[in-house]
Amino acid sequence: MCGICCVVTLCSKHVIHHFLNEDLLCCLRRRGPDSSKQLIKTVSDLSYKCLFYGHVLHLRGPVTPQPVEDANSNVFLWNGEIFGGVHVGNLENDTEVMFRHLALCSSEADILSLFSSLRGPWSFVYYQASRHTLWFGRDYFGRRSLLWRFSDEADSTLCLASVSVQSESGNQWQEVPASGIFKIDLKACAATKSLSLTLFPWKYSCTEKAAVEGFINVLDQVSKDLPNHIRLVMNESELFLTAPVIPLNKTISGASGECPDTDSSNITHVVSVETLQGFLAEEHRRKLVHEFTDVLNEAVKRRVLSLVRGKDENTRELPSTSSRKAYVGVLFSGGIDSMVIAALADKHVPSGEPIDLLNVAFMAKEQAKQKSPTKICASLQVQLDLVCHREGCQDLDAKSAVPLSCFDVPDRITGRAGLKELEAINPSRTWNFVEINVTLEELKKMRQECIHHLIYPLDTVLDDSIGCAIWFASRGEGFISNQGQLKPYKSPAKVVLSGIGADEQLAGYSRHRVCFKKYGLEGLNKELEIELGRISSRNLGRDDRIIADHGKEARFPFLDEDVVSFLSSLPISEKADLTLPRGVGEKLILRLAAKELGLAASTILPKRAVQFGSRIAKLESSREKAADICSRLKLLSVEEL
Incomplete structure (x- = not known):
């Protein structure tokens, strides 16, 4: 994970640093705490200037x-x-590997072929000096954040950054x-003193006619959100990136396309x-x-092994099991x-290394009075027969001096039950x-200080x-139970695994049931196609910015290209x-995979959703x-909160 930033101005007389502020640079540094560097490229005879900032989170190979x-x-x-797609050795850094491959590219087609071959999340900025060109973009799913901001027409300046800060200016x-x-x-662009962007879109292998129509649609969609003075054109050669996944299989068998009149929610007791x-x-x-x-x-x-694990500075050996960190x-x-992600991670994380299970809960005084943890727990036990209520629930939270029972939200209860299942699978x-x-007080404080900038x-x-839920969860500050005692703990894990992508591909949301009831499997297929198509703008940029703010990297196994292609190859009836x-x-x-992995009550x-399970929804x-x-995400002074 890195914080990257580039500023391009077509007027070399501009003081280029003025286009950035200290808050933005601070946000970038938080993403990459292990190395910081800047570089300015000025091409006087062409009157353009580029400023590059890089802040590195070290995870693979040499820093x-x-x-x-x-x-x-x-x-x-x-x-x-x-x-995948490009070989990175165990002792290599993927930044160096990518830069080496880019240096060998002699044409636009070579660059597109390189990025088409990549498997994994990425965003990048590449300045090709010999051709005076700047390339930038995000991977197919948008798993890494990249933002842009254009100045007024007179300034002809573009800023690109992994994260931004809110501003009261119009740009x-x-x-x-x-x-x-x-x-x-x-x-x-320097000759005309105006910015013009050329787009090389993603596409599946398809007919020439379909490709042209697709190009036009993508061009229109991107153009509508750009300032009027920014020109966007399709590349003249109609070159494109090949999508790293296959199209969705929309096959529907005769019987499976029918939706019964019975409301399935009325028969949950048989599960x-x-x-x-x-x-x-x-x-x-x-x-x-x-x-x-x-x-x-x-x-x-791939996601739990592709990272550097620390060794003792004196012995160069891994520390003893008792002192190993997650x-x-x-x-x-x-x-x-x-649960499935944790169970699979257990198969590959070194046996003596802990795995941190990050479980977040929000408390509001009003809720605490209205709903006792006993009632919440009892409600879940009726469905799942989970015995999960913590002994000694009258203990106080070390930070807030609030009874811990006030944090017994649904996700806390199912989380403890899930822990027991994982301990049963691998007690060692x-x-x-x-x-x-x-x-509530800490939520308001941290939202005002930094979270609203990240969202x-x-x-x-x-x-x-x-x-907010993901920010507090990925920060990892809480406590763990140690021989029956509550012990303050801050997770040192640099890699955070997220389950996003499962619901979007496997019809996990309640809206999917509504869609299926109204429009059958054909409508459901269309909805799932839309879900995956908008996940970059709806979820992933935000989640990347949120998690990276702690100097950690978000990794999304359900959005691995091979996983998506496998699921896309199946008709909907095989998945849900x-x-x-x-x-x-x-x-x-x-759920069937979870059953085969040895999981029990969690499979049903x-x-x-996290906003309901953690009880942050409707909190304020x-x-x-x-x-x-x-309104809470707008620029506010502390007094206004």
Whole structure:
């Protein structure tokens, strides 16, 4: 994970640093605490200037300060991880590997071929000195944040950065669309004193006619959000990046496309773990479940092993088991997504190394009075028969002096139950169940200090709820139970695994049931296609900015290219069956995989979004809706809060 930033101005007389402020630079440094560097390129005869900032989080190979520059004056900023497509040796740094490959590219087609081959998340900025061009963009899913801001027409300046800060000026930041990669011909732009962008879009292999129509649609979509004085054109050669995944299989069998009139929510009482066993008796389905488990297992393996594990400075050996620290954390609710990720991570993380399970809970005084933890726990026990209430619940939280029972939200309860399942699967593993408790006062304080900048430019109530929950969870400050005693703990894990992408591909949201009920499988297929297409702008840029603020890297196994292609190859009926009750029908193939991995009660937990499971939703306003603009994310003084 890195904080990268580039400023381009077509007037070399401008003081280029004036386009950035200290708050922005601070946000960039928090993303990359291990190395910081800047570089300015001034081309006087062409009257353009480029400023490059790089802040590095060291995860692989030798520490490589950014920006990197070669003997030919090419400059590269890289915020990514290569998990396939281009070989990166165990002792190599992927920034150096990518820069080396780029230096060998002699044409636009070569550059596009290189980025098309990559597997893994990335955003980048590349200055090609010999051609006076600037390339930049994000991966197909937009798993790494990159924002842009254009100055007024007279200034002809572009700023690119991993993260931004809100400003009261009229020039606002936007996320760079993950629609392809962009090129700026700086020589031509300097001559006209105006910025013009060339787009090289992603596309599947398809007919020439479909390709042209697709190019036009992408161009229109990106153009509508640009300032009027910024010109966007399709590359004249109609070159493109090849999508790293296959198109969605929309095949529908006759019977499976019908939606029964029965409301499945009325029959949730029949759900049991044995329900899943019946599906696994079918040889074809069991074979698919094993194939899915294998491909997801490889995705998790790549994400927990591709990082440097520290050695003792004196002996150069790994420390003893008792003193080892966690390098991998999981955003953990005890739900099906996080449970499967944790169970698969256990197969590959070195045996003596702990795994941090990051579990967040919010407390409001009003809620504490209205809902006792006993009632919440009892409600869940009716469904799942989970005995998970903590002994000694009258203990006080060390920071807030609030009874710990006030933090017994649904995700805390299922999280503790999930911990027991994982301990049963591997009792020799140290599972650090990190209980992260957040009061309303701390929520307001940290949102005002930094979280609202990280969520920006997104601005809805939903963005606020999810963004704040993920920020506190990934920070990892809470406590763990040590021989029955509560011990303050801060997770040192640099890699944080997230389950995002499972619901979008496997019909996990309640809106998918609504869609299926109205429009059948054909409508559901269309909805899932839209879900994956908008995940870059709706989720991933925000989540990357949030998690990286702690000097940690977000990794998303369910969005591994091989996982997405495998799931996209299956008809919807093989992945989910929304005629079945909640807790079984949605994400059916994942629940079956979890059963095969040895998980139990967690396999039939219904989907519960983090904003509800952590109890942050409605914490500050009971009347607002998820899609409303969130006033709490606007620039406010402390007095106004």
